[in-house]
Amino acid sequence: MKNNLIEVRDLEKYFEVSGGLFSRNKSVVKAVDGISFDIPFGSSLGLVGQSGCGKTTTARVLSLLDPKTNGNVYFYNEESSSMQSIDELEGEELKKFRRNIQMIFQDPYESLNPRWNIKDIILEPLNIHNIGDLKDREEAVYEILKTVGLTPPENYMPRYPHELSGGQRQRVSIARTLIMKPKFVVCDEPTSMLDVSIRISIMDLMLNLAKDLEVSYLYITHDLAVARYMCDRIAVMFNGKIVEIAETEELLSNPIHPYTKRLISSIPIPDPSYKRERYELDFTELDSIIKSNSNNEPMVEVKDNHFVATHDIKGIL
Amino acid sequence: MNILEVKNLNMSYKTIDGEVEAVKDVSFTVKEGESFGIVGESGCGKTSVAMSLLQLQADNGKITNGEIIFDGTNIVGLSESELRKVRWSGISIVFQGAMNSWNPVVKIGEQIREAMREHYPDKTKEENTTKILELFGIVGLDSSVIDRFPHELSGGMKQRAVIALALSCDPKLIIADEPTTALDVVIQDQILNEIRKVQEVLGLSLIYISHDIAVIAEMTDNMAVMYAGRIVERGPTKEIFANPRHSYTKSLLESTPSVVGDKVKLKSLEGEPPSLINKESGCSFAPRCPYREDSCNPSLDMELVEIGTDHYVDICSAGKS
Numbered sequence: 001m002k003n004n005l006i007e008v009r010d011l012e013k014y015f016e017v018s019g020g021l022f023s024r025n026k027s028v029v030k031a032v033d034g035i036s037f038d039i040p041f042g043s044s045l046g047l048v049g050q051s052g053c054g055k056t057t058t059a060r061v062l063s064l065l066d067p068k069t070n071g072n073v074y075f076y077n078e079e080s081s082s083m084q085s086i087d088e089l090e091g092e093e094l095k096k097f098r099r100n101i102q103m104i105f106q107d108p109y110e111s112l113n114p115r116w117n118i119k120d121i122i123l124e125p126l127n128i129h130n131i132g133d134l135k136d137r138e139e140a141v142y143e144i145l146k147t148v149g150l151t152p153p154e155n156y157m158p159r160y161p162h163e164l165s166g167g168q169r170q171r172v173s174i175a176r177t178l179i180m181k182p183k184f185v186v187c188d189e190p191t192s193m194l195d196v197s198i199r200i201s202i203m204d205l206m207l208n209l210a211k212d213l214e215v216s217y218l219y220i221t222h223d224l225a226v227a228r229y230m231c232d233r234i235a236v237m238f239n240g241k242i243v244e245i246a247e248t249e250e251l252l253s254n255p256i257h258p259y260t261k262r263l264i265s266s267i268p269i270p271d272p273s274y275k276r277e278r279y280e281l282d283f284t285e286l287d288s289i290i291k292s293n294s295n296n297e298p299m300v301e302v303k304d305n306h307f308v309a310t311h312d313i314k315g316i317l
Numbered sequence: 318m319n320i321l322e323v324k325n326l327n328m329s330y331k332t333i334d335g336e337v338e339a340v341k342d343v344s345f346t347v348k349e350g351e352s353f354g355i356v357g358e359s360g361c362g363k364t365s366v367a368m369s370l371l372q373l374q375a376d377n378g379k380i381t382n383g384e385i386i387f388d389g390t391n392i393v394g395l396s397e398s399e400l401r402k403v404r405w406s407g408i409s410i411v412f413q414g415a416m417n418s419w420n421p422v423v424k425i426g427e428q429i430r431e432a433m434r435e436h437y438p439d440k441t442k443e444e445n446t447t448k449i450l451e452l453f454g455i456v457g458l459d460s461s462v463i464d465r466f467p468h469e470l471s472g473g474m475k476q477r478a479v480i481a482l483a484l485s486c487d488p489k490l491i492i493a494d495e496p497t498t499a500l501d502v503v504i505q506d507q508i509l510n511e512i513r514k515v516q517e518v519l520g521l522s523l524i525y526i527s528h529d530i531a532v533i534a535e536m537t538d539n540m541a542v543m544y545a546g547r548i549v550e551r552g553p554t555k556e557i558f559a560n561p562r563h564s565y566t567k568s569l570l571e572s573t574p575s576v577v578g579d580k581v582k583l584k585s586l587e588g589e590p591p592s593l594i595n596k597e598s599g600c601s602f603a604p605r606c607p608y609r610e611d612s613c614n615p616s617l618d619m620e621l622v623e624i625g626t627d628h629y630v631d632i633c634s635a636g637k638s
Contacts, residue, residue, distance in 0.1 A: 051472075051501045165589055195358040195528060197586035200572045204585060222501040225531075225574040229583065252576055266506030268531035270573045272555045276535070278506065 002040040003076060005184060005216045006062070007083060010034045011071035013057050031057040033240035034071065036298075039184070041076075044210060044217035046231030046248070048224055048263065054240040055220045059186045062218060063103045064094075075100070075184075099129055102177040106189040108169035112161040118145075119157035122176045129180070140179055148175045148205060167198035171205070178209060186218045191226065203230055224267050228252060233305075236260045239287055245299070246306035256308045259286060319386075320490055320522045321347040321370070321408075326383035328369045335594040339365040339378070341546040344621075347490065347539075352516060352523035354537030354554065356530050356569065360590055362546040363526045364413070367492045370524075371404050388489065406436045409488040413495040416475035419467035426463030429482045436486040452481040455518055456511045473504035477511060484515065490522045491515075497532070509536060530569050534558060539627070542566045545590050545601040547619055552628035562630040562637070564608040600633045610637070 013032040018025070032054045039045045047055050060066040062073060064086065074083040075097070089097050105111040112121055119141055126137045145153035148171040161169055170190060177185055187206070191199040207230065209215060219230050227234050228248055235245040236259060244257040255261045258281050265279040293311035300310050328340035339362045347353045355363050368374040370385055372392070384391045392403055412418065420428060426449055433445045450460050456477040467475060476496060483491055493512060497505035509532065516523050525536045533540055534554060541551040542565060550563040561567045571584040588605040600606075603615035613633065621629040 050503050167589075196530070197358060197568060197572050199585075200583045201585035201587070203583075224502070225576050228576055228580065229574045249580065263503065264576060266503045267576045268506075268509070268529065268535050269577055270531035270534050270558070270570065270575055271577075272534040272558050274534075274577065278510070 002042065004038045004074075004083070005041045005076050006039045007074040008038070008062070009036050009072045009074070011036070011058070011061065011073060012069045013054075013061050013066065014069045030240050032061065035235075035237070035240075035242045036071075037235055037242065037245060039216050039218065041183075042210060042214045042216055043232045044219050044230060046219045046221065046227035046234040047237055048221055048227050048234060049237035050222060050263075053237045055237055056188055058237075059103070059188050059218060059220055062184075063101050063186045064098060065103075095129075099180045100183045102180055102182040102185050104170075104173050104177050104185060104187045104190045107193055108166055108173055109161075109193070111173055112169055114161055117158050117160055118150075118164075118172055121161070121172060122179055125176060125180050141175075144175045144179045147178065147209070148172075149201075150175070165198075166194050167202060170194060170202050174202075174205065174209070178213065178215075181213070182215060184216050184218070186220070188220045189222075192221065192223070199226075206230070224252070224264055236263060239290065241290060241309065242299070243290075243309045244307065246303075250303065250306050254303070254306070256302060256306075318349050319346045320349045320351075320388060321524075322384070322386040323366075323370070324384045324386070326366070326369060326385065327381045328365055328374065328378060329381055330375065330378045332377065332594070337593045338596055339546055339593060340369060341596075342619075343383075343541075343543075343546075343548050345541055345548065345551060347522050347524060349489075349522055350516075350520050351539065352525055352537045354533035354540035355524065355526045355543055356528065356533045356540060357543035358528060358590060360593075361543040362593075363528075363543055364494055365546075366543075367410060367494045367524070367526055370492060371408055371410060372400055373404075373410075402436075405432060405483075405488060406486040407488060408490045408492065409483040409486065410492040410494060411476075411479055411483050411496045414499055415479040415496070416472055416499070419475060419478070421467050424464055424466055425470070425478050429478075429485050432482060433485050449481065449485065452484050453478075455484075455515055456480050457507070472500055473507060476500065476504075476508055480508075480511060480515065484519070488521070490524065492524045492526070494526045495528070498527075505532075512536070530573050531575070542569065545596070546593055547601070547631075548621065548629075549602065549619070549631045550629065550634075551621065552625070552630075556625065556628050560625075560628075562624060562628075563602075563634040564606045565602050568607060600631070603633075608634075608637070612636070 011032055012034055015029045015031055016026050017029055037045060047058060049055055061068045073086045077084040122141045122144060123137055126140060142153045145156055150156045150171055191202050194202060210217060221227050231248050234248050234251045235242045238259045244260045252264060255264055261279040262281040265277060269276055290311050297310045299307035301307050324344050326340055326343040330337040330339055343366055355366060357363050369380055380393055385393050387403060387407060429449050430445045449463055453460055453462060458474060458477050462478060497508050527533055537554045540554045540557060541548045542563065544565045550557060550566045557566060561570055568586045572586060574583055586605060591601050598618055599616040600619060617632060620632045622632050622635040623629050624635050
């Protein structure tokens with residue numbers, strides 16, 4: 001068993017929302033409500049769920065873009081060869097640490113600065129972190145463009161994002177992410193805006209890079225078919241909580257939580273003779289069952305490495 | 318009986334860089350009660366076909382050739398006022414991202430009534446309201462939605478309301494252009510189910526446009542695969558999935574992941590679709606084709622050939638298995 005790169009324990013992220021412009025009543029939205037999982041070195045965890053379930057909030061907290069409310073996140077520290085809480089990181093140490101964590105966003109049209117050429121876009125992280133001299137940096141850009149398949153690099157370096165197709169732009173995003181040699185990359189639906197044929201080449205690229213560079217991914221998507229292709233394990237999220245987590249093939253062939261079943265049964269199958277059966281589920285009812293059982297008990301291991309939320313064992317099943 | 322016959326439709330856009338041939342020699346028919354799918358990558362001309370059917374293409378777009386016979390009448394070249402009668406009460410459309418096209422300051426019910434007033438000036442407000450509530454029932458919306466503003470509804474609810482709006486003037490044919498693209502899988506599943514139900518209950522014909530071949534597999538009886546403005550393969554959906562003949566169709570199927578069956582290695586399709594400006598003749602897929610053979614003749618003009626019952630494929634792939 002590989003070491004864990006990341007351990008997340010009872011992570012919570014709450015947002016305060018006011019009732020209105022003049023209202024004093026404030027309520028709390030529990031976007032992420034006590035989730036725990038591990039990501040081993042070089043492996044990828046898929047985080048699936050509907051819009052608004054807290055996937056992106058989790059991603060932002062793990063990439064240290066937003067502070068957490070409660071709970072803890074531990075990263076493997078190479079210097080001390082032990083797990084270190086992100087709370088212990090400050091100043092220079094934190095900045096150095098951030099290099100290890102990078103993010104790829106959904107929309108390659110909006111996540112690249114339209115006024116910068118490709119070389120400058122990819123150079124930026126190196127400049128910020130002050131890595132090497134200009135010559136080293138330019139060489140690094142050249143190499144990384146080759147790695148992500150934008151060859152010959154000298155043709156792409158002076159170009160601007162609008163001159164590239166969606167797939168090429170997403171390759172630039174990946175290049176910009178990988179130039180920092182991160183250990184952990186958070187991917188927020190990186191292929192959902194791309195055409196099917198291009199999507200596979202981006203997914204293959206990411207899989208190959210994971211193997212070659214030992215990068216771990218947290219891969220966020222609402223499409224289980226994509227998650228199946230990309231991820232070793234899948235965590236299913238519903239209203240801020242993880243309801244089931246297992247190895248990918250185990251989860252798909254043996255789903256236990258009703259929400260997982262609903263999610264799997266809603267994926268269209270590219271085979272006209274396949275009769276997909278919908279698994280009916282009342283989300284409001286499920287939500288109230290989860291809320292009334294919110295004692296934050298740990299999940300139950302029903303099979304090797306297959307965990308299901310306990311509220312469900314007591315509730316619907 | 319055929320509700321729609323499209324014959325050799327050509328449509329092009331005039332741009333500064335030259336003429337963009339967005340739809341080239343497209344022919345297909347839709348029978349009454351049938352659902353017909355059009356699948357292809359972005360920019361392949363799917364939406365341009367939909368827009369030509371209603372003649373709602375942008376100002377620089379023009380149908381240069383071909384006929385669109387809807388319910389026995391060729392609607393190409395009809396005047397604006399004649400077209401207005403066909404639109405919505407003959408053919409209606411659910412646009413891509415249509416849920417974001419609601420007027421934010423007018424209640425949903427009033428916006429649907431507005432369309433109905435245009436086509437049924439004699440009906441009373443009460444009659445229209447009854448009709449709307451009936452449609453809401455079919456698409457799975459609560460009756461209270463009629464008095465709600467768009468911002469009070471979720472994406473899925475807004476999209477259902479769009480479908481109700483599209484049904485409000487009793488069309489015979491509905492065009493659904495990527496109606497679920499911006500929605501997540503569960504909501505997509507619900508919307509697909511509503512569309513299927515609507516089609517069954519009201520006996521409508523449907524043209525379903527999508528880039529997702531899995532959705533086309535589930536939603537349609539017959540389908541067409543489009544590439545660079547042309548139909549490269551057309552036929553019964555089951556037949557095309559069981560026996561795909563065009564290299565592009567094969568590539569699409571090989572690049573689509575699934576949650577059932579064995580996990581297979583997916584194949585990507587390298588390269589990009591060709592520019593549609595001043596297109597050269599011959600096979601437009603040749604530069605990307607993973608199944609090129611020595612016997613290929615990429616300069617051969619593209620043309621559909623019948624290779625089985627109602628199964629048509631481009632001449633370039635017709636000779637291959």
